[in-house]
Amino acid sequence: MAETDSIDIPQDFDGLKATILERKAQLPKRLRQVAAYALDHPDEIAFGTAASIATSADVQPSTLVRFAQHFGFEGFSSLQQIFRARLRERTPGYDERLKALSANDHSKLESGSIFNGFVAAAHRSLDNIATSVEPEAFERAVNILAGAETIYLVAKRRSYPISGYMAYAFGKLKVKYQMVGTAAGIDDDILAMVGPKDAAFAVSFSPYASESINQAKFLASRKVPVVSLTDSAFSPLAESSTVWFELVEADHAGFRSLSASMAFAMALTVAVAEKRRRSAQEH
Amino acid sequence: MAETDSIDIPQDFDGLKATILERKAQLPKRLRQVAAYALDHPDEIAFGTAASIATSADVQPSTLVRFAQHFGFEGFSSLQQIFRARLRERTPGYDERLKALSANDHSKLESGSIFNGFVAAAHRSLDNIATSVEPEAFERAVNILAGAETIYLVAKRRSYPISGYMAYAFGKLKVKYQMVGTAAGIDDDILAMVGPKDAAFAVSFSPYASESINQAKFLASRKVPVVSLTDSAFSPLAESSTVWFELVEADHAGFRSLSASMAFAMALTVAVAEKRRRSAQEH
DNA sequence: TGGCGAATAGAATATTCATTCCACCGTTCC
DNA sequence: GGAACGGTGGAATGAATATTCTATTCGCCA
Secondary structure: OOOOOHHHOOOOHHHHHHHHHHHHHHOOHHHHHHHHHHHHOHHHHHHOOHHHHHHHOOOOHHHHHHHHHHOOOOOHHHHHHHHHHHHHOOOOOHHHHHHHHHHOHHHHOOOHHHHHHHHHHHHHHHHHHHHHOOHHHHHHHHHHHHOOOOEEEEEOHHHHHHHHHHHHHHHHOOOOEEEEOOOOOOHHHHHHOOOOOOEEEEEEOOOOOHHHHHHHHHHHHOOOOEEEEEOOOOOHHHHOOOEEEEOOOOEEOOEEOOHHHHHHHHHHHHHHHHHHHHHHHHO | OOOOOHHHOOOOHHHHHHHHHHHHHHOOHHHHHHHHHHHHOHHHHHHOOHHHHHHHHOOOHHHHHHHHHHOOOOOHHHHHHHHHHHHHHOOOOHHHHHHHHHHOOOOOOOOHHHHHHHHHHHHHHHHHHHHHOOHHHHHHHHHHHHOOOOEEEEEOHHHHHHHHHHHHHHHHOOOOEEEEOOOOOOHHHHHOOOOOOOEEEEEEOOOOOHHHHHHHHHHHHOOOOEEEEEOOOOOHHHHOOOEEEEOOOOEEOOEEOOHHHHHHHHHHHHHHHHHHHHHHHHO
């Protein structure tokens, strides 16, 4: 029926928008009406049903289908997917960064796309963290750790580099800390020394290392405040935590980024040291 | 039937999330499963159908309805509205988003500016890395490490988390590696075993840890190819390296980010494993 | 004015969907 | 040990949906 120029069916919202604007002049009355409505109310298209949209746009449902088919889509539903994808991907700055990435010539080489992928994932993670971490909670976490005598760092496996960095930075900043879980066996001895004046920072992402979870539980049972960083509100870590942060790292090829966690760890570390410096000055 | 406590039906996503977390412990198995999925994949709930979501969450469609009713909603559809509203409200415009960043911002609170600073520094680092790393050099580095029998990881202090991550990832990927510099004293013994079939990856940023430099020199003298990551063309590490990458991390308050280095390390790790997998398939 | 083709409206249809219902299972409480 | 109960899976149901089909209208040119 309609000439299915399968070559130039718009694949994303920007492409669709461009195509619509291009052909807008040649469009029949009702289809133009739909075009205008679609570009003015993209959210409605994304969420509404054909019937509800038709009513809003003062058009028949069948017109929507014809509109979609006119642009090469199979039907209204597949057109709608474009509008939905637009809302999904709506991570700020994401498009521009991706374009900048593909502009360099990494992708030409075999390993290049892997490199690009991880840089992009790191960007996404960072975009995400800025909105997901609540300033008040962060402030509370800083207060807890700044008030502690010794800060216990709990992290295993994939999270270990994070506590590793914090250990280094705390050392430089003359903040007393103790890593839990470096060498096997002595963890219990270390944990036996904790007191209510101390505090802990725990990091664990799915799949959660059972030792970290247990150690956090133990600390909580000893009335030691626990600040934790994890990837789900349902993380078993959250139960044992006084303050916890949900941080979903973007991934590439199944390997999750660590960039957001690292940035968080750095900020927390420095903020704690800064807080201590200030309160020391006051006395 | 279900006691419709019409007073506390969550009206927005945040309220719903709070309610879910509150009752999480008392939830039956399947409902908890749905709860976890819902909070971890809100976009899927917003756009998917009950059937598709049920499949993804490994649950029956009816369970979704029961879940919704359990929280006071009439059915799944009305619950879904909450998730859709969440996407609607997300400020779509780019400039609006910037406004949101500074308004919803951390900088009001004491520690907030520190947090923002580190996230921004991480972004800058990542923006930087994409242009400063040459694809050809990256490809060469991958080839060198992929061809090695054992990969020696050299990093101290601030760089240690990077090699720490690589060690974890290499372990998962079944790539033979050896960390140099974990415990004091045994480094020499470890290095005594290196052969020309091996390769090394060294990381060191200014101020360069002298041990890392010396170990890299030693490796080079043994004809072991060294891939290195450092922050200056004048780095003493560069002299001993077969391939080296200059990577300047942005800093906040004098603390340099690690995000770019981490992204680089991940990319390198996965690219090496991928290369090995492919060449293994060919034979 | 008359005729022709594209465009449209609106009913008809087939599909998909959320919801309901019921039988089964595992616990808990007499 | 058995009854009661909340939780669960899965099929049945009826509503709602996108799409198709056809009669009608509209715009255009002779």
